[in-house]
Amino acid sequence: MPEDVPDRLTAQTIEHHAEGSGWLDAYYDLRNGTWLDDEGNERKLTWKQAAFVAWDSAPKGIRKPKTMKELAAVLGYKNEHVFYKWRKREWYRKLVIELREGILLPYLRDVDEKTIEAARREDGSAGVAARKLFYEQLGLSKQNVNIEIEHNIPIRVIELADDDDREE
Secondary structure (H helix, E strand, O other), rough: OOOOOOOOOHHHHHHHHHHOOOOOOHHHHHHHOOOEEOOOOOOOHHHHHHHHHHHHOHHHHHOOOHHHHHHHEEEEEOOOOOHHHHHHHHHHHHHHHHHHHHHHHHHHHHHHHHHHHHHHOOOHHHHHHHHHHHHHHHOOOOOOOOOOOOOOOOOOOOOOOOOOOOOO
16 A cells, blocks of 8 residues: 555544544645645645644644654554654644644734724723734834944933833
8 A cells, every 4th residue: 555545444543533633624634735845846745744744733732642652653653753853844844834824814804903903992001012013014113223323423222111101
């Protein structure tokens, strides 16, 4: 049997463990999808890689199996060492980020609305924080400012906290 196709028992075992543990849909998405490597070539994960990435991306509290060692046994490995190697690979990092974006993206508009509403209505430090985030998202606020001075003029820079209203 080819390496890229789980046998029927293994596929059923994966589905059994993944059902209700937060990673079955991600497994199917990864199994059926492709990704671009660093050279721009389209690649497909093996079923074992897809199972690990989906499992590893799920919240720890609801993962089944609970440990990498247990997952390794389900996938037919003697130990979990291959997973540590995969975590260091660029394809792994890219796919975890894509999975995270897939989870967060549907909420983007709602979060934007809340940010805008808070920036418009909140007072005090909550309002300042919301407006700061709003301006940063628009690229209108920069954390670090570089000032170039052409003349030898003494300048005093004072950093004030968001709620500091003293005069100096």
